[in-house]
Amino acid sequence: MAQYTDELKEEIRSANDIVDVISQYVTLKRSGRNFFGLCPFHKEKSPSFSVSADRQYFHCFGCHKGGDVFTFISEIEKISFKEALEVLAERAKIDLPVNENPEFSKTKYLKERMYKINAETTIFFHERLYKPLAKIAQDYVKKRKLDNNTLKAFKIGYSGEYNELYKFLKAKGFKDEEILSTGLVNRNDRGEYIDRFRKRLMFPIMDVSGRVIAFGGRKLENNDKIAKYINSNENLVYSKKKHLFALNLAKQSNSKKIILVEGYMDAISLYQRGINNVVASLGTALTEEQGRLLRKYCEQVILSYDSDGAGQEAIMRGLTILENQGCDARVLQMEGAKDPDEYVIKYGSGRFNLLVENAISLVEFKIKMVKNKYNLENSNDKIRFLKEITKILSNVENKIEKEIYIGKISEKYNISKEAIYSEVNKATYGEKVNEKILVKNISRKNKEVEINPTIIKRENMIIYLLINHFKESYEAIATNITIEDFKLEANRFIFEKILESPAEDSEKILQTIANIEDPEIQSHVSEILVTDYGINSIDKCIEDVVNIYNRERLTNRKFEIIKLLENNSSLSREETEKLGNELNSIMIELAKKSRR
Secondary structure, eight states, X not given: OOOOOHHHHHHHHHHSOHHHHHHTXXXXXEETTEEEEOOSSSOOSSOOEEEETTTTEEEETTTOOEEOHHHHHHHHHTOOHHHHHHHHHHHTTOOOOOOOOHHHHHHHHHHHHHHHHHXXXXXXXXXXXXXXXXXXXXXXXXXXXXXXXXXXXXXXXXXXXXXXXXXXXXXXXXXXXXXXXXXXXXXOTTSOEEESSOSEXXXXXXXXXXXXXXXXXXXXXOOTTSOSEEEOOOBTTBOGGGOOBTHXXXXXXXXXXXXXXXXXXXXXXXXXXXXXXXXXXXXSOOOHHHHHHHHHHOSEEEEEOOSSHHHHHHHHHHHHHHHHTTOXXXXXXXXXXXXXXXXXXXXXXXXXXXXXXXOEEHHHHHHHHHHTTSOTTSHHHHHHHHHHHHHHHHTOOOHHHHHHHHXXXXXXXXXXXXXXXXXXXHHHHTTOOOOOOEEEOOSTTOOEEEOOHHHHHHHHHHHHHXXXXXXXXXXXXXXXXXXXXXXXXXXXXXXXXXXXXXXXXXXXXXXXXXXXXXXXXXXXHHHHHHOOOOOSOHHHHHHHHHHHHHHHHHHHHHHHHHHHHHTGXXXXXXHHHHHHHXXXXXXXXXXXXXXX
């Protein structure tokens, strides 16, 4: 396996600005020196995910994940460090050394052959659609009112019988192993090769760059014994949770909105009628990976699923996933048709676009779903309805947004605003208790102790100064601050490592810290590096921190002396006088420090 040098890793890291990379997955807004957004690794409503453009680090203050651009890609795509490096190298168009590992080379070659097989198969199916033997498919296409431009845009086709595709691919020079790897052909117990898709209308599934990676096939025969739709199995080039049908076309629309539908025909039917910012979720429930794809290519996602119970439940799941990704997700409200395909054929694209413009928010959709459970003419049901919707409203953090919803609900359901506010306040504050600030000490004992957050921030800032401004801060800090002064064990551990290090500048200190293998320590370091401490003058900051510790020592000693003097029965006159002089000196020194 090719070994990537530290120099190459640094070149790739430098070529991939962490803010640009993370912005493809998370909506980031600048605040001070850093950027903030909703964390993609855990559910949250208030942004706690911070990215430092200066240090090229990210950190979430909620779930405590953190690291550099390699760590982020590895975590978000659930791939190894090496794979993350290769992804970022491709993004930056940096050539990597040739991998001599025969297994790696074989896999890479097989993937290339699979892409070629899929491309040839698409042509085979598409051309076959126009032949006399495809009359059953042609009749279906006419019935669904699909024109020739649409058929070509989606490369829709018709599959053959028994093993026609297999024979075609063999004639093109592809080997049995390559053909079988795509799942387009299966081998039975007798060793015969049989096409997976037979006499079906075929929909090629493409990745965002337009490469065919899989197929979906719809039955055309009136036969209840076979599945209405079958799709390619997952393989080396296809993972259904990571792709969206027609995204390669939707991204070309330059619209800030993408409409998400359930089926191929919904997407195709809307596209033909000029609504080309539409994708389908490949027959699966929306996944986090698909949510990130949508977030990357648009600002707002409109869910337009079937109006049946399953479709409405899928909307709820999809909305939650999209909300967690930081998407502005809305729900299209459709009446008079069971799905978008039927609606746009029946009423036209103008009325469908009007539904898109009037799509409702997640909160409004949840309230609607609750309302469907109750008969609001019944007093008991109305009380239950109020209690359920107030739980929903209590989770709305934006006060203006909350007020708007309360106003709408009050007017629509004839419930006084005061009653709604009263219940919302109960749901928001009634069950909350005073919480102590507990900080998890990173140690073998894994204790939890109560530490003043001001002290933690100060300690973190000292580590920050030593990492980022080593030459300016080391002597003053090492002379005046000891390991015992640190309350948080993680900071004590890092401080000790820095004191032991022979490094002479910040870069070498950062390398020393990077070599600590403990993931909790690494997460803590990433938090320190992305925090904005509001430092205007490094020298003044160092002086202030040192003064704080010196002042605390003097103050602690002052109270020790006072306590000794209060219980002076065992002290000699000489000891009492000595302690009094020391106390006087401390008071003078503290007075001087307070004037600084």
